[in-house]
Amino acid sequence: MKIRNSAKAILIHENKLLVIKHKDQDGIFYLLPGDGQIPGETLPGTVKRGFAGEFC
Template sequence: MNPIRNSAKAVIVRERALLLTKNKDPEGYFYLFPGGGQDPGEELAAAVVRECMEEIGCPVAVGELLHVREYIGKNHQFADWDADIHQVEFYFRCELLSADETAFAGSNPDSDQVGVEWVDIARLHEIRLFPETLSRFIQAGTQAPCYLGDVN
């Protein structure tokens, strides 16, 4: 099994819309919270800032830690190719610092990433958003627990 990986994610909400990366796989489009892996010697807040620049091309101000989610690949629908993955994800409330966010262009987007999109919170149930559990809490407007556990 691979070592456990930390990942820092941004939760960016504006006017009842959530900023997400848009990605494509053989099943179609899916959406993720901007963010990614923490580098050795890097604080989680610095990781989410760096990853947002890489994926959405905009600087962010990092706020409070909202959620911690584990993803243990062997327990989920992607086990065929993710069985040896164990990732701990830290979701931070973030705000965009850029005045011009109309031309989202990250410097190093993920290989499946095809864009960045504001998605109306009322439509979250219509898209494939991972983790789905977190999207349900956001759409319902209810406070999710800080520790979500191994959920998808």
């Protein structure tokens, strides 16, 4: 198995935590926003891209 870095963000606003809701065959689960790192990409860049992919 190939190892891949990922970068996630914790965003708290007005005592609320931002999470992404997903559903699969096993049920509903929640993840922090972010993404897997592309070779050559900085970790801050990965987080920014992950947010853009989810919310833009």
